[in-house]
Amino acid sequence: MVDGSKDAIGRLRREFNSRNVAVKQAWITREDIDDLLTKFGGGGKVDLLSIDIDGNDIWVWDAISECLPRVVCVEYNTILGPERSVAVPYSPAFERDPRLLFGRYFGASLAALERIGRRKGYRLVAVENVNAFFVRRGVGRRVPAAPVPLAYRLYEKDARYLDRLGDVYAAFEREGLELVEVA
DSSP: OEESOHHHHHHHHHHHOSSSOOOEEOOOOTTTHHHHHHHTTOOEEEEEEEEOOSSSHHHHHHHOOSEEEEEEEEEOOGGGOSSOOEEOOOOTTOOOOTTSGGGTOOSBOHHHHHHHHHHHTEEEEEEETTEEEEEETTSSTTSOOOOHHHHOOOOHHHHHHHHHHSSHHHHHHHTTOOOEEOO
């Protein structure tokens, strides 16, 4: 388990550090993810890779080449809906700001993650709350792919923000918050 917050790392070490879970402190970027995976023992073939870094999740996953997980769990931003393949532009210093649109300016849409996953050889199989689950080609052949429009779920807590924001994309534009298309 790797976390960038020095404040959180002590709590995480108390809660998770054991022979089975190593807790490390590091700021994760797409430029250094492969080095960190190798350094912390997460390179090569692994069963599960979970990415939840509140912002650059899609860009970090796309950059990973030193780790070949069977299953990938990636946080997505449910408020972005199922139709558009978009993400917050990459910035190595990105930090989710709770003041920007109720803290909803972060990450990527499910459609954007599905595109990256497909390009990397993974299929979307399920979502739970704000997590999308992908399975590598050749693994779990009986588990069918889940098309984005059917898999997508609006996280219950995000629903209340939609009432306040109205058209999410218009709200982002009004606030000058950029999104990029993910092809």
